[in-house]
Amino acid sequence: MNCLSPSLLSSDLTRLSDQVRLLDNAGAAYFHVDIMDGSFVPNISFGFPMVKAVRSLTEKVVDVHMMVDDPIRYVDLCAESGADIISVHYEACKHLDAVIQRIKQDGAMASVAINPATPVSALSCVLDQLDMVLVMTVNPGLGGQKLIPYTVDKIRELKKLSDESKNSFDIEVDGGVNTENAGMLLDAGANILVTGHALFSGDLEENATQFLNILEE
Ligand code: DX5
Numbered sequence: 516m517n518c519l520s521p522s523l524l525s526s527d528l529t530r531l532s533d534q535v536r537l538l539d540n541a542g543a544a545y546f547h548v549d550i551m552d553g554s555f556v557p558n559i560s561f562g563f564p565m566v567k568a569v570r571s572l573t574e575k576v577v578d579v580h581m582m583v584d585d586p587i588r589y590v591d592l593c594a595e596s597g598a599d600i601i602s603v604h605y606e607a608c609k610h611l612d613a614v615i616q617r618i619k620q621d622g623a624m625a626s627v628a629i630n631p632a633t634p635v636s637a638l639s640c641v642l643d644q645l646d647m648v649l650v651m652t653v654n655p656g657l658g659g660q661k662l663i664p665y666t667v668d669k670i671r672e673l674k675k676l677s678d679e680s681k682n683s684f685d686i687e688v689d690g691g692v693n694t695e696n697a698g699m700l701l702d703a704g705a706n707i708l709v710t711g712h713a714l715f716s717g718d719l720e721e722n723a724t725q726f727l728n729i730l731e732e
């Protein structure tokens with residue numbers, strides 16, 4: 516299924532509940548919460564109280580993207596705070612297999628994110644344990660950047676692997692997604708689109724409708 520995952524990093528935090536409700540009613544199926552630690556990425560964003568707040572505002576899928584060094588330290592807290600899907604970065608894990616197992620033990624769906632310069636082959640040993648792969652189409656840490664074109668080849672490669680595998684997985688794309696490139700990203704094989712800047716700039720309802728129409732086509 517194709518889904519929209521609004522990145523709340525670009526939301527108006529003074530109106531978070533209104534914006535989540537509007538998007539929920541419009542048909543967003545996921546809500547993307549970016550956790551940044553100021554170490555794995557230069558920026559600091561939200562912590563787990565934000566995950567709890569979003570959890571209390573919607574029944575939809577709470578999609579947590581941990582841009583955090585050594586994320587196993589926070590997996591339990593993330594799941595307890597209400598995350599349905601937890602993405603950890605391949606580049607941030609010392610023992611990736613153990614982190615994936617911990618996410619599953621906690622009852623959440625397991626996802627691994629790869630930075631633009633990380634090849635798909637880095638995940639070959641763990642792919643059949645994953646519910647989702649998050650393909651970063653910008654360098655993580657900041658909303659509003661431009662999609663890096665070569666990352667789209669990795670979506671195609673992952674789609675082929677997912678189709679060939681007994682355990683297919685979702686492919687989420689994150690960074691620089693807009694209404695001009697969304698169709699191309701879906702054609703490449705992504706089925707969950709994260710969008711921040713392009714969704715929250717201007718009229719939120721109109722933008723959401725445009726994205727959701729593209730996802731339904
Ligand atoms: C960037 C974050 C993204 C970001 C996407 O490091 O992981 O989720 O908020 O925002 P846009 O769509 O503005 O690139």
Ligand code: ZN
Pocket residue numbers: 522547548549580689709
């Ligand atoms: Zn993200």
